[in-house]
Every structure is written in C-alpha cells, then in structure tokens.
Amino acid sequence: MKKMWQCGLMVLVVMVAAVSARAADEVTDWNEAAFRAALVAAASPLNSGRVAAMVQTAVFDAVNGVDRRYTPIHVAPPPSCAGASRRAAAVQAAYVILSKVYGATATAANQQPTLDARLTASLAAIKARDNPASIAKGLACGQDVADAIWTWRSADADGFNTPQPPFFGKNVPGEWRSTPTDPYPGTSLPMAGRQYVAMTPWAIESPFQFRPAPPGPPDLNGVQYARDFNETKTMGSRTSAFRTPDQTNAAWFWATGTAPLLWNQVALSLIEARSGDRDDDDDRGDRWQRESGRDRDEQNRLLENARILATLNISMADAAIGCWDAKWEYRFWRPITAIREADPANPRIARDPGWTPLFATPAHQDYPSGHSCVSGAATTVLADEFGERTRFSVTSDLILGVSRSFRSFSDALEEVKNARIFAGIHFRTACDDGTKIGLAVGRYVLDHNFQRLR
Template sequence: SARYLADFQETSSMGSVSSLVRSDDQTLAARFWNASTAAYYWNTIAVTLAAQRKTTLSENARLLALLDTAMADAAIACWDAKYNFVFWRPVTAIQLADTDGNSDTSVDLNWTPLLTTPNHPEYPSGHSTVSGAAATVLGDYFGHTTSFSIESDVMVGVVRSFPNFDAALAEIKDARIFGGIHFRSACDDGQTIGIEVALYVIDHAFQPLALE
C-alpha cells in the first residue's frame, strides 16, 4: 500500500544507524526516550509538576491513579494488538523487502537500526500507546498548554523541554522512527489507542469526591 511504502521509506532513511538525514538532536531524542520506559518518564513529569503546584496528598493520589491506570490499560490493549497482528520490525522488513509484495520497496541486507530492536512485534508502538494515554491524562489534569522539562535518569545532564504534553508525545513518536524500530503507522495508531483508553479512564474512574 501507499501508506506502507511511505512508512518504509521514512524509517529506512531516518532510522538507520548510518542515516545521513537524521540530525544530531533527532539522534539524541531517539536515545533519550529509549533510555527508560515511557511510564517512568511520564510519572516523573507528573510528580515534578505536582511538586511545583504544591498539590495535596489526596490530589496526588488521584493524579497518579488516573495516570498509571490509563497507561497500564493502554499497554494491555497495545500488547493484545501486537500479538494479534504480529507485524515485522523495520530491520526484518527492510532486509526482506523482496518478500513483501510491494515492488516499490528496496532490499538492503546491511540495513541496521540506530537502536536495538525490541523482542516483540512492531505494531502498535508501545511507547506511543502509553504516551498517548499519559499526555491525555496530564493534559486534562494540569491543562493542555502546560510547559515542562524532563531529565533522563540514565543520560546524565540531558534535558528535553516542551511547550505542552502534545509536543512531548509527538517527539516520542518521532523518536521511535529515528531509532529505526518502528514505522509511522504503528506510532500514529498507538497514540490513538492510548488516547481512547485515557478518555475512558478519565470519564469513569477516580472521580473527585465532593467535600461534605
């Protein structure tokens, strides 16, 4: 399909360990978001913002319950889909492109991704799914125009700053492509799953208690 071809070409060029089109900052983003789990990063963002706003213990409990329930449920939906579709990773797709039935894709037997390929199916993207859920919950809780910075617990001194949660979500999706371990469709559809799960959790779970 045209969509698969576009995905294939984007990851092939942007995600190769020897890419000539990926910038240094894009490489840094790929490594940054891969250094820890998405859940770790989003919990760190939530706790940091809560501390800045001096929210109460009960408010923090509700915030983290919403956030982690949404991320956990999104991850369940994601992994259910992964093993339903069992789609190949870019490294396999590119090296075996002559078997995909698309005459416009090109085989590259030496193609290697920037990041180490995870040992589970490609579609949908776990980082994108969990981050779609997290960005939705935090946007609803703190406001969608909230700016913030996040520091890696592994890459000491590296900080990423964003004007809002959607901007961070967009970078996380891009980072999986820059890393050569996902296709765009897996990231876009993962985001959609995460958002839908989060909206359900927000509407049905952990509602604020009325003060008597």
Template sequence: MWKRLLFTLAVAAAHSHAAVNPVAFWNTIAGRAFAPTQGTNPVAQSRTYAILHASIHDTLNAIDARYGSYTPGLPRDPAASVEAAVAATSHWVLGALVPDQFSLINAVYASELATIADGPAKARGIALGEAVAQATLRRREQDGADRSNDPMFLPRTGPGEYQFTEPFNFAAFPGWGRVTPFAIDLKEHDLDGPLPLSSARYARDFQLVKELGSLDSRTRTDEQSEIARFWYEDSPLGWNRIAFVVIRRKNLDLWQTARAFALVNFAMADAYIAGFDAKYKFRFWRPVTAIQNAGSDGNDRTEPDTGWQPFQPTPPVPDYPSTHSLVGAAAAEVLIDLFGDRIRYETTSSTLPGVTRSFRGFSEAAEENGESRIFAGIHFPHAVRDGLRQGRGIGRAVGKLLPPVRKSSTD
C-alpha cells in the first residue's frame, strides 16, 4: 500500500512540475529512472535521452508535421491521440534502454493511459508511438554503443600518460568515441591537444589546480567548494533540468518542447562522443597523477606532492578534454540559439540537495560548470577551456537541425 501511495504522489508531483505537458512529463520520468545510476554512466544517459527525445519529436511530427524529422520515412497519422502517442513512444524507448527501471516506467505508462479516453484516437496513438520508437531504436542499434568498452585500455608508462586513479582500476568506455554521432561530423570538431609538459602555461595550470583543487585547500572559497559539489552531478541530469525550467517558463507548445529537448540532448550525446574520442586519443594524465609525479614531468616550475588528493573523486577517464565542460557548453549553445542568453533562472542539483543556484544566462552556467572541475581538483584548466570551445562548436552545429516546415500557432 505504501509503495502504491508513494508512486501516486511521485507521478502527481511530476505532472505538477511538467504543467501537464506530456513531453516535459516524460523527460522528468527519464530523470527519475536515471537517478539510481547518478555518477556511474552519464554517457549511456546521454544516448538514452537523445533516443527518447528523437522519438518523441518524430512522433509528434508524424501527427502534425511542423519540424523536420530525425528518422525519415515514418508513418503519418493525424488522427492519433497526441497524449497516447507520446506516452507509448516514451514507454517503449525507456523500457528498452533502462530495463532496470521497467517497473517504474510501466507503472507510469499505465497511469498515463488510464487518463486518456478509450477509442480509435487512443489506439492509433499507441500504435504510432510504438512504431516510431521501434524505428528510432532500429536506427541506433548498430551505432557502436554496445562495443564502448573495446578495446580494453592499457596504461602506458611515462610522464603525461593517463594512469588509473583511485579507487578505480580501469578506464571507462575507451570505445565511446567510436559511437555514431546523432548529428555532427567528428572531423569538424578536432582539438589541438594538451599543453606541453615543459611549457610555462602547463606549469601555471598545474599550480592553479594544485592550490584550488586540493582536498585540504586553503585558497578555495566556500562558494567555490559549493560550485564543485553542485556541478558534480551527471551532465545529462543537470542540463535537462535547466532546459525543463526554461521550457516551462517560456510556455512552449508540445512541438516546440519536443524539438528543444531533442536538440539539447543530441548536443550532449555528440559532445560525449567527441570528448571521449579525444580523451583516448591524447590519453593525458589527471591532476592527481600529475601532482604526485611532478618530479618526472621535466618542468622545473612544478613541484611534486606525493600525498595530494583532489577535493572530489576523479572519474575513471583521461583528463583532456573535460567532457563535463564540453557537454555543458554544447547544451548551453543550443539553449542560447533557442532562447537567447539573457534569461534569469534557478536550478538545483542532486549532488548538493537543498542548494539552489541562480544564473543570468546559459553561457554563465556553462562557464561555472567548467570551473567546477578545477575547484574539484579533477581537471586542468586547459582541458576545461578547450572543452568549452569544442562544446560551443558542437552546440552551434546541432542547433541547425530539425528546421521548421511550417510555423506553429505560437511562433
């Protein structure tokens, strides 16, 4: 009984937050399904969010074509129920890609269908939503995500080489950079690489993260510590929350909402792919390794500290570029294209409950998100700077997709 009551309250809360916009509602259900895996697999989150919102976008445009579709050649049915179609396509995608949360997803789906009057429109909406979901999943089933752990990463010796960081004895997803992007051409988003170890710029970056990012730093402010913890949350969860807040404030219609979420999540998914491609190309060491082993880097401006530890745990992937910075910048650039960069909003974080941070634009949030990795002691500033630059380029490219084929009633 208690489980049923809690579930009912959770669905009611999600409906309240989504203001009965079914696209936004299913975005919140996806976030709830991902909550138990926070901190373990943001790349898979990004792919699932992108497939989910591609399917929702295409489902709506199969009912009323207002924007270009992600997957071509889908069936059309203007007589289908919008609510049933969105629920069915979301249920199918999330059930397939987040099977551990199927009981939640299935219960929400049943609850949603119960609110829709039985009849031909409902039946046609379910059939259409399922057909679009299957088509989207088929399009992505050979994208390489199932081979993301191949080949196994083996560290090389020598200064600058990425080494496993405690408590991990592996490097995560070395093959993710070979996943097929949703929107971009990877060759158009190359990076120059890490700074030379012998350079003065590297020494300055080294000293900055050594001072600000240390577990027992005396120079990191209370706010910088808050920023590090606030933005430690998985990027897909945090930036979908920001998108949700602004979409609700702007009172977008369902088609506009679906396109916005699709573009934001395409940008994040492709940012992870581009970032991991570069990470395992350059294989650059993390600050904890660099600082503890600075005696071997050939730079007389750096001093080792064998006991140095970062403020936050170091994720098990190479340093360059900072995909956290890259993903945030890509999402922000899409949001800027949609809404401009002069908008006030507040957001929260699952990694620092009870704290709300306010922003006056998306670029401001993206910059703070990037800085958080320096305050956390887990990225060099150069990895953050280049991650931001690469992310902005990806966001601009993605923002051109799914163009309008006719104006919506609220444009």
C-alpha cells in the first residue's frame, strides 16, 4: 500500500458513502442524492443511469447557464439564469428531476419528504453565502432548465408506459432465449431493457451509430467461438477449479455493484482528491483576497464538477442505449444456454447439460456486454479528465471486506471484462466488443460536446 501511495494518486472509493464535508458541493451532494434515491427505489442499473443522466444534464445546463462557459447539452440559458446563484440553480435542477422520478407520483416508495428535507438543508447552507435575490433567480433558473430537460426526455416514458409484448427469444442455435432465473428453478423472464433499444440518445447521433459491424458475434463453428465457449465454461462455472479466489472476488464485486453507481463514486472521490489538493495550496494573500479568491475558485469548481459528472453520465447512458441496440440486433445466446445445448457435432466444444454459472444470468442477450459498454464509456471520460494512469481503489459496502485496486483506468476496464467471464454470464467477444462501443461513445461525447466558449 505504501508503494502505491508513493507512486501516485491513490483514491479510496466507498460505494454509497458520502463525499467528505470538506470537498462536497451542491453538485456532488445531489449526485449522491440521485443514487441514494435509486437504491431506495430499487431501480435497475439502466433506469438509475438514465435518471442520473437527466439530473446531471439539468444541473450542468443550469450552472453553465448562469455564466456560460461551455456549449449547453440541450437548454440554452433562459433569462431566469442571469445573475442567478449557481449553487441554488444546481440544487433546484437536481431536486426537480428527482422529485418527478422518485417523488409523490413515483411507482415505488414516495421519497418526496426526503428530497424536501435535503433541499431545505442545501438552501440553508446557500443562504449563508449567497444573497437572497441571486438565490431566488437560481431557483427559477434550475426550475426552468429542469422542466426543459424533463420535456425533452418525456418521449423516453413512452417505452416505459406503453405495454410491450414480452420477448422470450427463439429456440434456435446461437439465438438468445429466456434463461433460468436462478435461484428460482423452472422460471424465466422476458428480455429486460427493451425500452432502451430505440431510445433517443443524449449526445451520439443514433442508437446504432457505434453498432458492431456484421457478423457481430463469432460463428458457432469457428475457432473464436470455441475459444470463447471453453474459456467461460472453464472459468465461469460455479464449481470451477481453475478460477482463483481473487478472480471469484472480482466476479462478485462487479456483479453486485451497478456500473453507473460505481463509476460515479469513483468520479466523486477523484473530484474530492483534486479539490483537497487545491485547498491545501491556497495560502496566498490576505484574508479578503483568500476569501474572495476561494469563492471564485468554488464557483469555477462547481461548474467543472457539473461538467465532469454530466459528461460521465450521458456517456454511460448513451453507451447503454448503443449496447441494447446491438443486443437486439444480434440476439446472441448466453453461456448458460450455449454450454448446455452445444452442438455435439462441433469437435472443438463439448455440451454440458448440467453446467451452471457462478452468477445468475441477467435476462438479456450476451452480445455485447452491458457492463463493458458502460465501463468503456466511463473509463474514457475519467481518463481524459484525471489521466489514464490514475491509481484508485474501490471498496463495496455490499460485500464486506472486498475491495479492488487499480493502477490505471485501462486496468480497471480489463477487470470488468474478465469479471463477466469469471461470473459465467458472458463470452469474451461480448466483453471486447462492448468495450469498443463504450470507448467510441465516450470519445464522441468528449469531442462533440462541452466545447469551451471562453
């Protein structure tokens, strides 16, 4: 551990843990609030990622609208943002979106009292620093921007509110069909996430912009498929004698942690570390100069944090949309089906009707891997912001005592891919091609959005 500290930045991320009071601001605080609300609502990774993208888009466009430094994501600065408190704008924008999703009209638990209490606490802190007129303008700015974002994404709800015929797949070699929902033998579920197949992207041009070119998954009679098949069969079996304890830990770690939550916590800890370094170095000038300079720094930091989290979350949301487009296009079967029903005429592989993966198989197609798509986008954005060779550790509160340490973002991404194979729920090609989708989406978002104006 000492060596890791001496070699470079080491950040400890605790999932669902609060950012320290020293570095927290309204942007990071309400990012955390969004994921806490998602956990209470038991939202799926896809849904929690979509809501996070809405929250962070609204927050960024509101904060940026006060003193426009970057091109907006969707909302040009409304008149209400002129002279507004950035802090109040950020808080209100997040509050409005979260109230619409998790408030009194939510299908899950009504979290409006919790959100109201958080808003009151945030505004109390803001009132100690900003003047009443700017706060009032900030609240109006945040409201206007959040309403515009909500209207923009209202078409998403069509996929959730309009009943869709369940898709159970086909009993054809290579084609996905509903998999056993272990630990409930004899039951199965239709494809999950169909609403995302044709969802309007946030920043990329279309859901299929980065769809893998045909043939997509490997040919069932080819060498690559046999290699993938045998690797997952060996390393992903529940009773594998070849998977090491550390590989098993990695599989469970990434399987129990949702990718959007995890990568946001990584981002928050890196933001915190960067903010702490700047605060330690701020010893210039007299008290007035320090205070006024610190306020300017905090205002700039608020905008930069909003930019980082918006970039991260719309990249992950678009990667998920692109991923589900490809899943629907290729509809490739999962390892549990492929291994149990392998063609006995193929000399490179052997059927095992009793094979069981380490982890229960999710109810959607193998190709491409969702975790790999989303993590590819996340690591692209975070490496661009903080540097590829940033070192960090991640500790889960869902599996006590389990943490993962990485020397770089690419190392973390490689483990994500391997973990899906060790869990027995994906083939290698699904992970590799999923990563390519995520990398392309993340790069596109960085290159075509958040352009600096001054």
